[in-house]
Amino acid sequence: MQNILIIGAGKGGYALLRLFEQADYLQVKGIVDIDENAPGMQYAKKHYIHTYTDWKPLLNEDFQIIIDVTGNKDVFLELLAERPVNTVLIPGEIANLIVTLLEEKNKFIQILDNKKMNQELIFNSIEEGMISIDENGIVNFFNKSASNMTKVSIEDAIGKHIFDVISHSELPRTFETGQIELNKELILESGTKIVTSRYPMINEQGKKIGAFAVFKDISEVVRLAEEITDLTEIQTMLEAIIQSSEDAISVVDEEGKGILINPAYSRITGLSEEEVIGKPATADISEGESIHFKVLQTRKPIRGVNIRVGKQKKDVIVNVAPIIVNNLLKGSVGVIHDMTEIRSLMKELDQARTLIRNLELSYSFEDILGESEQIQFAVNQAKLAASVPVTVLLRGEVGSGKELFAHAIHSASNRKHNRFFRVNCSSQEEHLLERELFGYEEKGISYSGLFDEAHCGTLFLDEVGELTNKTQAKLLRALRENAFIRIGGTTSIPVDVRIIAASYFNLEKLMREGIFREDFYFQLNRMPIHVPSLRERKQDISSIAEHLLVKLNKEFGRNIEGFTKSALESLLLYDFPGNIRELENIISRAMIFLEAQDRIIEEHHLPKSILSFSHNGLDEEQLGTLAEQMDEMEKKVLLNALQVCGGNKSQTAKKLNISLRTLYYKLEKYNLD
Incomplete structure (x- = not known):
């Protein structure tokens, strides 16, 4: 067993620690970092691995x-x-290479396991019986x-002698003679x-290690042979099967010309026999390339290709x-599966999930x-925050999903079985907000507040930047002391409440202006999380729009x-x-103005403000693909940011909220470096 000392518990050290845990011949005996909150240090403490802040005293240890x-x-x-002379020192670059190699090894092991599983699946799926001894x-x-x-069940057969499974089996004789016997x-x-x-099994050294048999039930074949003697009847039966299939079937000859289609094919593609029979296999393709031609060239089957067909x-x-x-x-035969029904089922599933979320009044990651x-x-x-x-x-920004994040953190935490409360700090006057939060005492009667109700749960303070200094001070005391005093009361009440705050204000600016308390800011800012705006992640717009469509369909009773x-491009x-x-x-505005028979949101259904913004400055002759236009817009943003930051790449990356590595990649991509 090789004892290992890892120096540096950041992202790289943490990854090495997790990886070496899976190795039988390597053992991490300690990890060092000056930051005790580094992810590797936190992980090591949880798993009883020694942590240190200085490596020098450890060089005498047995590493x-x-x-x-x-x-x-x-x-x-x-x-x-x-x-020490006998201690191997590995730099981070080599360690990363080792990680990569080990990950590749695990990947290949997984591939082999998958292949083994697939082989077993294939062997158990074929009609032929297979036995080996x-x-x-x-x-x-x-x-x-x-x-x-x-x-005989598989469990009863494995491990038994072949004569206990098939009393008159000839496999032992095949093993003894080493001779192949066919079709017995x-x-x-x-x-x-x-x-x-029956076949003998012989290894690479020429030694016999067993025998196996492949056999097929011919009872049905014999019965059919007795019943069907006319080849015309067989052909008629096959044609009936093809014609009645719900999946579209098309057959082409060795030259790639259509020779057979069924009614399901015409229904899906909208093409008649006259438009397909005798025509090249590309006749039905509207987007993509003919898979028939590929199969004819390679003589190998091709499965699971997504294309668009028909009118x-x-x-x-x-x-x-x-x-x-x-x-x-x-020739070749193709089976076409219509994706419409699958997509419909997926949308129904999404609708069901949305309904469940609404019923639970809670959201997850x-x-x-x-x-x-x-x-x-x-x-x-946020997932890290949920665990502590x-x-x-x-x-x-407003509307970016901060409340959704707050719900998700609560749902993933150990407080998920207790209550979650949201308080809009900007919607009430100071005294009413404080009564709602802390409760109050009046004429000797105590009235509970949200701190009471949220005990062992989560309290979400939305728009915390609009709190008054007085309310900030009371919340700060509650956070520091884990206790509060009701309005009008004198007794300190202990409480266990997890606080999640949110704000779209620049709190640092408010703090400098004296509007936001500095001590309250630092109390809240233990775990800051930036929720990106939609314009920072435009590649997510399509998936978010589809999800919102499911939700709004339910609300409006539409489909x-x-x-x-073009509508997606405008968005x-x-x-x-x-x-x-x-x-x-x-x-939702676009859906309201759709006609009853409409099923697709088109570009002209969108508000004019969207369309004018989307088409501003675009000439039809200059209009490129969506990817080209997005690249051009990204290039302009990069140039503008570089100019604002005086060419300083670190400041530019920080201003654009991307990593320096990502910035260098994009500068190289657009030849801006």
Whole structure:
């Protein structure tokens, strides 16, 4: 066992610590960082791994490997000079390489496991029965079809001698002789008539290690052979099956020309036999390329390809396989699955989830939509905040989703089974707000407030920047002492309440102006989380719009299916100063003015303010793809930010709220470096 000391408990050290925990031959005996709140330090403490703030006294300890992930060259040189002779010092770059290699190893192991699982699935899915024995005649493989034909369960067969499963099996003889036997008839104890082929199993050294048999139930084949003697009847039956299939089927010859389609194909594509039969396989494609031609070129099946077909540009999933007779390519057959029903089921599922959320009056991190780097960073911070009882300050513009974050943090915390209260700090006068928060005493009678009601739960203080200095002072006392005094009372009441605050104001500016108390600010700002605006994560607009459509369909009793491409492009070009709340308002206004038969929101349904903003300065001849226009807009934003910051890249990255690494990547992408 190799003992390891990790120096640096930041993101890299934390990743190494988690990774080495899974290794049987490596053991992290300690981790060092001057910041005791670093993620690696926190994780080590929870898992009883020694933590230190200074590595120098540890060099006499029994550590075979020291890994430096501080990123500080001076620290590495000092370690190199002072480490014991027999201790290996690994710099952070090498450690990251090791992490990468180990992750690749785990990835390949996962791939092998998946392949093994797929192989077992395939073996248990095929019609043929399969049995294998070892050199002692013990059954070591027995698939589902074999179980069905022999009437012996897999559990009862594995580990038993072959004669206990099939009393007159010839597999032991095949093992002894080492000879292959093909297509031998046999009647099982269950009465099933089979045709079987037996093979000896020989390893790379030429040693026999067992034998296996592949067999097929021919009872049904014999019965059909007796009943069906006319080839015309067989052809008629096959055509009837194809014609009655709910999935669209198309067949082309070896040249890629259509020779057969069924009614389901015409229904989905809107194309008749005259428009397809004898025509190239591209005749039905509206977006994408012909999978028939690909299969004819490769002679291999292709599955699960998404394309659009027909006059209505239906979105479908295509599976195509080659038709090979006597090793000669005769054409290919394709099965088309309409995605409309699948999408409908997905929307119903989304509607059900939305209904459940409304009934629970609570939201989780699953309700925070978006895959952008900005929103994922905020979500990860919020998940971290949910795991510790720290005061959280949510910063962000109006309508950006701060309350949703507050709900999600509460739902993921250990307080989720207790109550969550929201207080709008800007909606009431000072004395009424204080009575609501702390309760009051009047004529000897005590009236409880939200601090009472939220005991062991969460209190969300929205728009905290609008609190008066007096109320700030009372809240500060409650936060520091975990106790409060009712208005008009004198008794201190202990309480356990988790505070989540939110504000769109610049609290630092208010603090400098004396409007916001400095001590209250630092009490709230233990865990600040920036909730990004919608214009900071425009790539999330499409998914958010689809989700809002499900919600509004329920509210308005409508069944709107989606947006046209041009409508989505207009939404993507708009800056949304009101964020998600404004996006919801725009979609609801568009739905109100739709006709009863309308199912799609088109560009002209959107408010004129959106359209004028989206089309401002765009000439039709200059109009590029959405990606090109977004790139051009991003380039202009970068140039403007660089100019404002006087070319200082660190300030530019900070102003744009992106990492310095991301800024350098984008500058290189647009040749602005």
